[in-house]
Amino acid sequence: MARDPRADILEDDFFPKPTNRIHRVHAHTSPSGTIHIDTKGGFMGINNRQPVELHKGKLWHFSDEEKHHLFYATAAFTVALGIAMATGLGGLLSVDFSNELGITAALFLISMPVMLFAVGPAFILHEIGHKIVAKKYGCWAEFRADPGGLKFGIMLVALTGILFMAPGAVMVAGLVTRRQNGHIAIAGPLVNFTLFGFGIIFGGLVLGIAGAEEYANNQLGFISDGAINLKAMLGGVVYWWIFANLGLGFFNLIPFGPLDGAKVKDWNEMVWFGTFMVFIVIIYLWISGTFSPVDDAAVRIAELF
8 A cells, every 4th residue: 555645744754865865967978978078168179069988097197188187278378477477467558569568578488478377377276176175085086177267267367367267167067065175176176275384495495595585476577687596486386376376265255156165055054164264364364464375485485494
């Protein structure tokens, strides 16, 4: 005999629907079982509609397609940073092409390797952090560039000098619990915080050995008396490494939209709040002049040499 539905008024449902599992809808699966990552448009030869087959590789496995996307996202991001450093807040519209074009071009070319070494790891290792944890939980996870975000970011910084770019993200497909989803999300900011601390310690050591501690706060002055200043470039790498990892970790913990903070907060509000406040406090102390991770930490280490 079937169970009387009126019994629900008095009895608990013996077969409640599970509430601790969520689906990562970053991809769709065709009847053949092939996962398709579907982003719009194309850029720099990136194929965004190529079917991606499930694979059983190691945690550090990177497909050729993923390497392609990582390379072009990093390249576009580096170009955008070079433009920002060379043109300032006004962008190319503020450049005096009759007198300053040569200086602007030189700063652009010199700034790109500095920003590549300083900011590239903050972006790449942040995404790899998501990827490794997602694969640890049995998900398919690969980085995919966002062509629209790359094009918009380059045009915006070229015209206005304002850098805002969404280079891409790690696409994840699979079933995970809310807790596992939170772990995947928080991995990126934690990588940035680790790199932030590494930048202070190792950056201080490098500056001290090179005798370049006076350039620790150098943000742009890579040319002195018409020549490239290598110590100034080294100081720029240390400064922007510390700045980029602190800023990227903070930004991604904002609990809105597709950012990591929303997923971490959905898993555990106390973990999200505590992690977010660590970044906020350090940023506040730096802005207020109370404590500078560069002057009061990295430089102090450099002065030991």
